[in-house]
Amino acid sequence: MVSVSGSADVIGVRGLTKRYGELVAVAGVSFTVARGEVFGILGPNGAGKTTTLEMIEGLRKPDDGTIVVDGLPVWPRPKVVKGRIGVQLQATALFDYQKLHEIVYVFGSCYGVRRSKRDRIALLERVGLADKADAYADQLSGGQAQGLSIALALVNDPVVTFLDEPTTGLDPRARRALWDVIREINRDGTTVVITTHYMEEAERLCDRVAVMDLGRIVALDTPRALINQLGATATISFGTSEPLPLETLCGLDGVHDCREEDDVDGYVIVAADAQRAVLSLMALAGERDLRVRNLDVRGANLEDVFLTTTGHRLSVDDDGAAAAAAGTSRRRFGRRKVAP
Amino acid sequence: MRTFWDFIWADVKMTARNKQALFWSFFFPVLLMGLLGIVFGQEGSFAARLAVVDEAGGPLAATMTGVFKQVPALKVTSVGDRQAALDDLKNGDYAAVLVLPAGLGEGADEGSTALPFYYDNSSPVQAATVTGVVQQVVQEFGFRVSGTRPTFRLAAQPVAAQGFDYIDFLVPGVIAMAIMTNGIYAVSGTFVTYRQKGVLRRLRATPLPPGSFVSAYVLVNLVRSLMTAALVLAVGILIFNVNVTGPGVLARTVVLALIGSGTFVSLGFFVAAVAKNIEVAAALGQVIGTPMMFLSGIFFPMDNAPRWIQPVVNAMPLKYLADALRGVIISGQTLWTVRWDVVVLVVFGTAFLGLSVRFFRWE
Numbered sequence: 284m285v286s287v288s289g290s291a292d293v294i295g296v297r298g299l300t301k302r303y304g305e306l307v308a309v310a311g312v313s314f315t316v317a318r319g320e321v322f323g324i325l326g327p328n329g330a331g332k333t334t335t336l337e338m339i340e341g342l343r344k345p346d347d348g349t350i351v352v353d354g355l356p357v358w359p360r361p362k363v364v365k366g367r368i369g370v371q372l373q374a375t376a377l378f379d380y381q382k383l384h385e386i387v388y389v390f391g392s393c394y395g396v397r398r399s400k401r402d403r404i405a406l407l408e409r410v411g412l413a414d415k416a417d418a419y420a421d422q423l424s425g426g427q428a429q430g431l432s433i434a435l436a437l438v439n440d441p442v443v444t445f446l447d448e449p450t451t452g453l454d455p456r457a458r459r460a461l462w463d464v465i466r467e468i469n470r471d472g473t474t475v476v477i478t479t480h481y482m483e484e485a486e487r488l489c490d491r492v493a494v495m496d497l498g499r500i501v502a503l504d505t506p507r508a509l510i511n512q513l514g515a516t517a518t519i520s521f522g523t524s525e526p527l528p529l530e531t532l533c534g535l536d537g538v539h540d541c542r543e544e545d546d547v548d549g550y551v552i553v554a555a556d557a558q559r560a561v562l563s564l565m566a567l568a569g570e571r572d573l574r575v576r577n578l579d580v581r582g583a584n585l586e587d588v589f590l591t592t593t594g595h596r597l598s599v600d601d602d603g604a605a606a607a608a609a610g611t612s613r614r615r616f617g618r619r620k621v622a623p
Numbered sequence: 624m625r626t627f628w629d630f631i632w633a634d635v636k637m638t639a640r641n642k643q644a645l646f647w648s649f650f651f652p653v654l655l656m657g658l659l660g661i662v663f664g665q666e667g668s669f670a671a672r673l674a675v676v677d678e679a680g681g682p683l684a685a686t687m688t689g690v691f692k693q694v695p696a697l698k699v700t701s702v703g704d705r706q707a708a709l710d711d712l713k714n715g716d717y718a719a720v721l722v723l724p725a726g727l728g729e730g731a732d733e734g735s736t737a738l739p740f741y742y743d744n745s746s747p748v749q750a751a752t753v754t755g756v757v758q759q760v761v762q763e764f765g766f767r768v769s770g771t772r773p774t775f776r777l778a779a780q781p782v783a784a785q786g787f788d789y790i791d792f793l794v795p796g797v798i799a800m801a802i803m804t805n806g807i808y809a810v811s812g813t814f815v816t817y818r819q820k821g822v823l824r825r826l827r828a829t830p831l832p833p834g835s836f837v838s839a840y841v842l843v844n845l846v847r848s849l850m851t852a853a854l855v856l857a858v859g860i861l862i863f864n865v866n867v868t869g870p871g872v873l874a875r876t877v878v879l880a881l882i883g884s885g886t887f888v889s890l891g892f893f894v895a896a897v898a899k900n901i902e903v904a905a906a907l908g909q910v911i912g913t914p915m916m917f918l919s920g921i922f923f924p925m926d927n928a929p930r931w932i933q934p935v936v937n938a939m940p941l942k943y944l945a946d947a948l949r950g951v952i953i954s955g956q957t958l959w960t961v962r963w964d965v966v967v968l969v970v971f972g973t974a975f976l977g978l979s980v981r982f983f984r985w986e
Binding site for chain 1: 625626630633636637640641825826827828829830831
């Protein structure tokens with residue numbers, strides 16, 4: 284689709300606000316999305332990601348703020364913009380008793396795009412479902428169903444497509460397959476806006492990430508830049524032959540935060556400086572004649588960015604799949620030392 | 624507009640592939656009609672109603688009336704006036720009228736006395752049965768009186784009456800019932816499922832006006848109801864010899880079926896509007912549909928139901944559809960004759976539509 288504005292930004296959002304009675308779901312959010320990028324909105328459930336997306340998609344009327352998509356204001360008449368964007372909603376919309384290529388046809392028809400069957404199969408090919416063109420939607424796996432709903436988000440050749448938590452509930456393999464699909468779509472020239480509460484997804488997939496919490500954007504940059512802001516931080520986990528008081532651990536040189544952790548049968552340290560923290564830990568072990576087992580030093584990731592900027596964890600309310608996919612595990616908070 | 628037709632075609636395909644929908648829409652009404660028709664439609668299961676007009680007076684006529692009253696296959700009513708009995712026969716209240724004329728039994732030696740006998744010929748099977756039974760009783764009675772030879776014979780006369788069989792009663796009722804279930808259950812089930820699955824929300828994210836998607840579905844639903852009505856009527860006529868009378872009866876039936884569909888599709892949207900999920904929608908549909916099915920005179924006339932329940936019967940929109948269809952299909956009435964039924968249906972439909980628009984949610 285030829286875009287109306289030649290501007291580099293395909294989306295401009297300013298002061299976007301949505302209230303539900305007392306609750307402020309989105310509290311004055313502003314950001315821009317550049318043409319051709321994969322823009323991620325990372326945050327836990329209830330952060331306001333979906334509400335933000337739905338206001339941009341023209342499904343929910345904002346209480347305040349302006350949204351411009353492809354040079355056109357979305358509100359008060361969202362119909363024009365609806366025709367230019369692609370939408371994948373959290374709940375997958377599927378008709379029973381319709382074959383995949385027929386569903387693609389009907390949804391295309393909603394946009395005034397009537398595709399030939401060959402064309403429909405070509406679109407399904409982009410999400411790896413060409414061989415399922417004559418299958419019914421209820422015969423698809425979770426990952427395939429999400430693939431179909433992404434295909435429907437491309438049915439009108441949109442300038443930008445919105446994917447709302449496309450990989451939620453998928454197993455790691457299906458999730459990685461879907462990442463490849465999304466990368467491919469982006470390579471073909473479609474701007475992608477994606478929400479997720481998986482930090483690994485944001486880190487691997489997105490050119491830029493807006494970290495969202497409690498209706499606000501608390502950080503926005505490339506994943507690398509966000510992590511680099513944390514300095515030489517790392518997460519160090521280990522077990523010990525004798526118990527250690529948390530006060531002592533947290534007081535070690537280079538340590539930002541520490542806690543007891545059942546999953547590793549020992550402790551986890553968030554280090555402000557990994558090198559100094561490891562050295563002081565080893566010194567402590569030598570002093571007390573302890574054995575340190577299963578020492579694991581992991582570089583910082585977006586999870587740590589979220590933790591540092593908001594003071595709480597990203598995957599609190601999650602079903603554990605996120606943490607598992609991210610290669611981390613559920614932890615409980617210990618005591619925290621205020622960073623100097 | 625082309626999108627509208629694309630949706631119509633999609634809806635047609637989805638309906639045709641949905642075995643369950645096909646069963647409830649087409650097979651079930653025919654099955655129900657067939658079963659009820661076979662079980663209750665046979666003559667003899669219901670005693671034929673016979674009016675006996677005693678113009679003779681005297682002990683012989685009284686004895687003869689008494690004999691008829693003891694015949695199990697007959698439900699005998701004594702009527703004083705021949706003309707009144709014939710009027711009722713024409714209205715379908717009786718299957719036949721037997722007159723015991725003045726001078727009954729006199730001059731028995733000179734031959735048999737002719738007993739005027741009028742029967743409703745609108746239903747050949749019933750006519751043959753009742754004639755046969757009455758003939759037999761009259762002959763036996765004659766032998767008992769004389770001992771050797773028949774004393775009485777029937778002077779049978781067919782009367783074109785509006786009398787109808789149980790199956791005649793049943794067919795318009797089943798058509799009305801099918802229109803109701805197509806409306807309430809199909810519409811509420813479909814739209815609540817679409818809402819639950821987020822189909823409605825996804826469609827709202829397209830530039831398509833929501834009306835075109837909804838109206839395509841409604842149109843397909845109306846056609847489905849018409850097809851059900853046609854099927855039930857065809858089976859009724861071809862297999863059960865339903866008496867369809869009057870010119871233009873098919874056109875009138877189509878008009879009534881469309882109006883009734885409108886009423887019950889609106890009711891279906893109302894159910895979809897207030898039901899949060901598919902379980903609630905199904906339960907609510909049953910709560911509304913089941914009493915209506917049994918209290919609207921679909922399977923049995925409600926005239927004999929207790930008086931206290933009549934206000935409930937009169938509050939059922941289905942009753943008006945069944946009455947109107949019955950009037951048009953069986954009694955050959957015009958749309959003008961059944962206009963008040965139509966008015967009530969339109970009022971109900973408008974009210975349901977208003978409530979649906981007020982309460983319907985897309986997500």
